[in-house]
Amino acid sequence: MILGKVIGTVVSTRKCSNLVGYKLLTIRPLFGNKENIFVAADLLGAGIGECVLITTDNTTQYALNKSSPIDALVVGIVDSEPQIENV
Amino acid sequence: MILGKVIGTVVSTRKCSNLVGYKLLTIRPLFGNKENIFVAADLLGAGIGECVLITTDNTTQYALNKSSPIDALVVGIVDSEPQIENV
Amino acid sequence: MILGKVIGTVVSTRKCSNLVGYKLLTIRPLFGNKENIFVAADLLGAGIGECVLITTDNTTQYALNKSSPIDALVVGIVDSEPQIENV
Amino acid sequence: MILGKVIGTVVSTRKCSNLVGYKLLTIRPLFGNKENIFVAADLLGAGIGECVLITTDNTTQYALNKSSPIDALVVGIVDSEPQIENV
Amino acid sequence: MILGKVIGTVVSTRKCSNLVGYKLLTIRPLFGNKENIFVAADLLGAGIGECVLITTDNTTQYALNKSSPIDALVVGIVDSEPQIENV
Structure with missing residues (x-):
């Protein structure tokens, strides 16, 4: 799964009917290339600035x-940004 | 999902029978490496220059x-390009 | 889907039984990193130098x-290389 | 599959109900771009610093x-870091 | 599919029960970033130094x-490294 930070929302009036009801969040990856912003659906109520766990495909x-x-899809809201140990 | 801009169309006369009926759009990613142009099918009627939301796999x-x-596949036409907040 | 150019074929005598009967083509991506050559199966009869549309996974x-x-898998042979409009 | 090193854990109190019971590990890839840290679920009991084999999607x-x-998902704990032969 | 060269093996004593019986090979991609070494399962008996065809996901x-x-997974052993024609 990917760790990312919620940086905004996406509004789409014309969309597939079975996308209705999901909040669509723009996510900046916490690791790797931070320019690779993507969109994740959310049912957990993640807010701007929160660190979330996302599953894909x-x-x-x-x-x-x-x-x-x-x-x-956001599958978890992370309690605190993970501590990366130098191992 | 990926945010991208519709930059053209693809015409393919010889194709799989179950691809017939879909509009095939060339898409430039809005974020990350903008050279990674790809093709998405569309049933929503997205036009050249519009910002769309694409699901994959x-x-x-x-x-x-x-x-x-x-x-x-284009699953949404985005109302306005998302505002990326610096969080 | 990915746009690519057929640049060669792959011959494999020892292979999985349910790969028999497919032509295996080496493909150079038309966009992005052109060094990322990969192999696609083909049932449409694409020839060397042709531009094809490939679906994945x-x-x-x-x-x-x-x-x-x-x-x-090659799912379409593209009539002409797509015109990328600057939008 | 991907080889990676366990470098930490992720704590998420608010998460999908069917993620409960899995240990969530932060993983640093052993090869390629080592900055692409990601999260894998674990049922095998891998510890910090161990080299693991991960399957995806x-x-x-x-x-x-x-x-x-x-x-x-962690599907194996590797006995010793693989020896890469120069072939 | 990906073309790669077998460069080693992975030994994992503690692993998922349904991974038992597969040989696990470290693979160096033939094209693209050769540092992106990964692991593929094999049932065809590919040896160190052989060029193989791998399917994913x-x-x-x-x-x-x-x-x-x-x-x-290794799905074919390639007879000879593919000739890339400059088209």
């Missing part, structure tokens, strides 16, 4: 009540 | 009426 | 008659 | 008792 | 007798 479906064309 | 299938060999 | 299966361990 | 599900929104 | 499952948490 088809595994998103296992956290949804019905199938939806979503390839990135 | 097998999750595209959940927005289609029947299975199709499509690994990138 | 599990979505390849929706264009096949039976399941096969193929993660990249 | 939907294939994680084949090692789980029930479906879970996990796109990276 | 969920499509690996179509070459297996039973589902296994494997996201990269």
Whole structure:
């Protein structure tokens, strides 16, 4: 899964019917290339600035009540930014 | 999901039968490496220059009426380019 | 989907039984890092030098008659290299 | 699969119900861009500093008792860091 | 699919039960960033130094007798390194 920071929201009036009801968040990756901003759906209520855990691809479906064309989903809100130990 | 800008269309006369009926759009990513242009199928009627939301891989299938060999699909037309807050 | 140019073929005598019958093409991506050459299976008869449209991952299966361990498949032969408009 | 080193853990109190029970590890890739730290779920009891083998995407599900929104899973603890032969 | 060269093996005593029986090979990509070494399972008996064809993600499952948490699998041993034509 990917760790990222919520940096904004996306508004889309014309969209697939089974995307309705999801909050769409812009996410900046916490590690790697921070320019690779992407969009994740959210049902947990993550707010701007929070650090979240995101699962991708088809595994998103296992956290949804019905199938939806979503390839990135917030599956956890992280309590505190992880401490990276030098090992 | 990926945010991208529609920059053109692809015409393919010889193609898989279950790709017929989809508009094929060339997409420039809004974030990250803008040279990584790719092709997404579209059923929402996105036009050149519009900013769109794209889902990838097998999750595209959940927005289609029947299975199709499509690994990138426009699932939303974005109202305005997202404001990235510096958090 | 990815746009690429057919630059060669791959011959493999010892291979999985359900790969038999597919032509295996080496593909150079049209956009992004052109060094990332990969292999796609083909049932459409694409020739060396042609520009093709390729779908990836599990979505390849929706264009096949039976399941096969193929993660990249030519799903269209492009009529002419796409014109990228500066938008 | 990816080889990586366990460098920390992630704590998430608010998370999807079917993520409960998994240890969440931060992983530094052994090869490639070592900055691309990601999170993998673990059921094998890998400890900080150990070298692990990780599978990704939907294939994680084949090692789980029930479906879970996990796109990276520790599937092996490596006995010793692999010797890369110059071939 | 990816072309790669077998450069070593991975030994893991503590692993998922449905990984038992597969040889685990370290693979160096033939094209692109050669530092992105990864691990593929093998049932074809590929040896060190051989050039192999690898499928990824969920499509690996179509070459297996039973589902296994494997996201990269050797599906062919290449007769000779492919000739890349300058087209």
